[in-house]
Amino acid sequence: MTVVQSTSSTTNKVLPHPLNAWYVAGWDHEVTRKPMSRRIANRPVALYRTEDGQVVALADACWHRLAPLSMGKTVGKDGIQCPYHGIVYNSAGRCVSMPAQETINPSATVPSFPIVERYRYVWIWMGDPTLADPDLVPDMHWADDPGWAGDGKVIHAPCNYQLVLDNLMDLTHEEFVHEGSIGNDALSQAGFEVTHTSTTVTLSRWMTDIEAPPVWAGYLRERFPDYRGNVDRWQIITFEAPSTICLDVGVAKAGTGAPEGDRSQGVNGYVLNTVTPETERSSHYFWAFMRNFKLDSQRVTTQTREGVSRIFAQDEEMLVAQQAAIDANPDYEFYNLNIDSGGMWVRRILESMLAAEGRLAASA
Amino acid sequence: MAATNIETWQSATVVEKIPVADGIARIVLIPSLPLKAEPGSHVDLMVEINGEQAKRSYSVVESNHDGTRLVISVMRAPLSRGGSIFMHGLVAGQQLEITQPLQNFPLRVGAQRYILLAGGIGVTAVANMAAVLKRLKADYTLVYVGRSRSAMAYLAELSELHGERLEVHVDDEGSSLKVPELVGRADADTELYMCGPIRLMDAVRRTWVERELDLPNLRYETFGNSGWYDPEEFIVRVPKLDLEVRVPQGRSMLEALEDAGAEMMFDCRKGECGLCEVRITELSGAIDHRDVFYSERQQRLGTKMNCCVSRAVTSATGARSDTNHAGPAVITIGVS
Ligand SMILES: Cc1cc2nc3c(=O)[nH]c(=O)nc-3n(C[C@H](O)[C@H](O)[C@H](O)COP(=O)(O)OP(=O)(O)OC[C@H]3O[C@@H](n4cnc5c(N)ncnc54)[C@H](O)[C@@H]3O)c2cc1C
Ligand code: FES
Ligand code: FES
Numbered sequence: 238m239t240v241v242q243s244t245s246s247t248t249n250k251v252l253p254h255p256l257n258a259w260y261v262a263g264w265d266h267e268v269t270r271k272p273m274s275r276r277i278a279n280r281p282v283a284l285y286r287t288e289d290g291q292v293v294a295l296a297d298a299c300w301h302r303l304a305p306l307s308m309g310k311t312v313g314k315d316g317i318q319c320p321y322h323g324i325v326y327n328s329a330g331r332c333v334s335m336p337a338q339e340t341i342n343p344s345a346t347v348p349s350f351p352i353v354e355r356y357r358y359v360w361i362w363m364g365d366p367t368l369a370d371p372d373l374v375p376d377m378h379w380a381d382d383p384g385w386a387g388d389g390k391v392i393h394a395p396c397n398y399q400l401v402l403d404n405l406m407d408l409t410h411e412e413f414v415h416e417g418s419i420g421n422d423a424l425s426q427a428g429f430e431v432t433h434t435s436t437t438v439t440l441s442r443w444m445t446d447i448e449a450p451p452v453w454a455g456y457l458r459e460r461f462p463d464y465r466g467n468v469d470r471w472q473i474i475t476f477e478a479p480s481t482i483c484l485d486v487g488v489a490k491a492g493t494g495a496p497e498g499d500r501s502q503g504v505n506g507y508v509l510n511t512v513t514p515e516t517e518r519s520s521h522y523f524w525a526f527m528r529n530f531k532l533d534s535q536r537v538t539t540q541t542r543e544g545v546s547r548i549f550a551q552d553e554e555m556l557v558a559q560q561a562a563i564d565a566n567p568d569y570e571f572y573n574l575n576i577d578s579g580g581m582w583v584r585r586i587l588e589s590m591l592a593a594e595g596r597l598a599a600s601a
Numbered sequence: 602m603a604a605t606n607i608e609t610w611q612s613a614t615v616v617e618k619i620p621v622a623d624g625i626a627r628i629v630l631i632p633s634l635p636l637k638a639e640p641g642s643h644v645d646l647m648v649e650i651n652g653e654q655a656k657r658s659y660s661v662v663e664s665n666h667d668g669t670r671l672v673i674s675v676m677r678a679p680l681s682r683g684g685s686i687f688m689h690g691l692v693a694g695q696q697l698e699i700t701q702p703l704q705n706f707p708l709r710v711g712a713q714r715y716i717l718l719a720g721g722i723g724v725t726a727v728a729n730m731a732a733v734l735k736r737l738k739a740d741y742t743l744v745y746v747g748r749s750r751s752a753m754a755y756l757a758e759l760s761e762l763h764g765e766r767l768e769v770h771v772d773d774e775g776s777s778l779k780v781p782e783l784v785g786r787a788d789a790d791t792e793l794y795m796c797g798p799i800r801l802m803d804a805v806r807r808t809w810v811e812r813e814l815d816l817p818n819l820r821y822e823t824f825g826n827s828g829w830y831d832p833e834e835f836i837v838r839v840p841k842l843d844l845e846v847r848v849p850q851g852r853s854m855l856e857a858l859e860d861a862g863a864e865m866m867f868d869c870r871k872g873e874c875g876l877c878e879v880r881i882t883e884l885s886g887a888i889d890h891r892d893v894f895y896s897e898r899q900q901r902l903g904t905k906m907n908c909c910v911s912r913a914v915t916s917a918t919g920a921r922s923d924t925n926h927a928g929p930a931v932i933t934i935g936v937s
């Protein structure tokens with residue numbers, strides 16, 4: 238995939254989603270032997286585990302009369318039984334028994350979707366299965382790396398997935414949306430630098446010798462209880478196509494060399510975000526906060542998870558309101574600010590993926 | 602996959618027609634509403650037979666990634682009612698009514714091992730699968746069987762693309778396929794995809810069951826037109842409707858009954874769903890079961906048949922080998 242520099246990016250307000258990509262279908266603990274349903278990229282999917290623990294994803298509509306398989310039950314080693322007339326499908330989506338007949342109609346199948354379980358997430362490929370290369374799963378290794386501790390949740394966000402990406406690519410909003418927790422005016426005053434490749438966008442912002450915002454002052458005290466001075470703060474945002482954004486965030490005692498690479502006098506967190514389109518106007522937003530300090534403290538895990546959860550509830554409130562305003566003002570366009578450059582590179586990459594799938598024109 | 606099999610009709614332009622084997626033509630189509638053709642898919646299209654429109658299906662042998670160019674290959678059927686003859690008469694520039702690609706024979710990505718078995722023209726349904734498996738670096742063998750090399754389409758191209766993974770069996774070279782040996786190579790992690798004459802597919806299916814392999818791992822496409830015997834004319838009686846109908850060699854029993862005004866139930870018209878089943882109350886002759894809906898046990902019982910594909914023949918040894926058979930077969934049926 239190449240990004241053609243000369244194309245002008247659209248400010249399409251409801252961006253379609255690429256299909257040839259891995260999206261998170263759920264946290265690993267969400268998918269169990271009991272089937273569940275989740276709409277992903279506009280298609281209802283039934284998810285369950287086989288007896289061996291392998292995750293299975295089938296279209297959530299029976300071949301016969303389209304009853305949702307997720308309302309059925311798992312049977313045998315890897316099967317699922319339709320709750321209506323009892324057709325049984327195996328993990329490949331093939332019918333293995335039909336009611337009241339000795340043979341099986343060869344066309345009785347439901348689509349099955351490729352799955353990879355990695356970094357505590359279940360990843361699904363909704364597009365052309367012949368292109369589903371596990372090496373393309375975005376890097377979120379901090380979620381299960383022993384050097385990091387933490388936890389996360391999933392938010393059902395009633396907005397187009399791209400609005401969530403926009404939110405994360407521009408953290409100047411912290412000053413306004415998250416005032417009093419992670420935001421302060423040092424943010425909008427600091428400059429930032431954007432770089433990109435054909436599948437990633439990185440935005441870095443350093444704020445040196447500033448007063449630590451309340452949340453970060455608290456984290457720093459977990460490690461250095463007596464420190465009260467200024468900090469050097471960083472936010473390094475990395476987007477990986479189509480919808481994963483990992484924020485490398487932290488603070489260190491001011492002047493101890495963090496901008497030059499020595500973070501030993503600081504605390505570091507990774508905010509892992511990956512957004513799965515549900516419909517054109519809703520998303521499953523999976524996030525986690527991982528940290529490299531107080532690794533064995535469940536108290537800190539719970540406190541940071543719940544703290545971030547409260548912060549993200551503020552984002553959610555804004556995103557819901559934004560989507561409603563977009564829908565209520567169909568004749569108005571988006572305009573861009575200089576702070577949108579990270580988000581605009583994300584759009585370019587998504588647009589080139591959509592163009593490769595021949596789906597760019599299908600936008601609303 | 603009901604939802605992905607909605608027929609969307611469109612026009613298509615024939616841009617090329619060339620012979621690729623004895624009696625087989627390769628036809629390149631440019632559809633007006635292109636859609637990517639997945640491996641195993643086919644298109645339905647309208648042919649003209651004696652001034653009347655009829656529907657025929659052809660597997661997509663090749664397509665480019667956005668489906669703007671579809672290749673099919675048509676064998677001139679030996680006892681054709683006219684569909685394949687019409688297809689062979691096409692010339693570049695002509696327009697056809699065709700559906701977007703339909704899928705009844707999906708390839709599953711991710712099996713540990715694959716055997717693809719093509720018998721004769723059945724190669725059209727598996728050629729595209731083999732190409733995808735090669736691209737995926739999957740473990741596969743393509744087994745291609747035919748009567749003679751000159752009648753086997755795409756032999757050179759397949760051999761170039763698949764090298765050692767292609768295994769060829771040719772009857773008139775004495776290298777016929779041994780079905781038990783082939784099925785013997787399959788284990789619990791092998792999926793076998795096949796398309797070919799019903800005799801070949803029946804033999805594979807029987808061996809597959811004998812070896813207690815999982816039936817869902819045996820995938821096949823029925824072209825819905827071959828039987829154990831050549832089609833013969835026969836008589837069908839329906840006392841309930843006070844009908845006696847002659848079923849000519851070139852028509853199915855379902856069509857003949859419809860022609861005579863009987864209101865028949867059906868869906869697939871290719872022997873898969875069992876909706877056209879009729880009860881057999883009397884029979885002089887034998888039944889040529891051409892469906893895949895009944896198990897062998899049910900076919901042997903001989904109490905019911907699927908009239909969209911199955912036929913009556915004079916004797917169980919087949920008309921050809923029984924030169925002085927007496928009159929057409931007569932079958933009496935009960936309908937719903
Ligand atoms: C999913 C699918 C994919 C297919 N793909 C291909 C393909 O790629 N290439 C290809 O060449 N064909 C393919 N076919 C078969 C094709 O659709 C036609 O059936 C074939 O071209 C013969 O049509 P016809 O009108 O010439 O012959 P038909 O009159 O249909 O005769 C064909 C054969 O059917 C038998 N027959 C004759 N009359 C009857 C009758 N009344 N009832 C039942 N059987 C009868 C005879 O044995 C005869 O040899 C496919 C079929 C299906 C269902
Ligand atoms: S709807 Fe599933 S078996 Fe009928
Ligand atoms: S109509 Fe489906 S088997 Fe005859």
Ligand SMILES: [Fe+2]
Pocket residue numbers: 404410411414415548549552
């Ligand atoms: Fe935020």
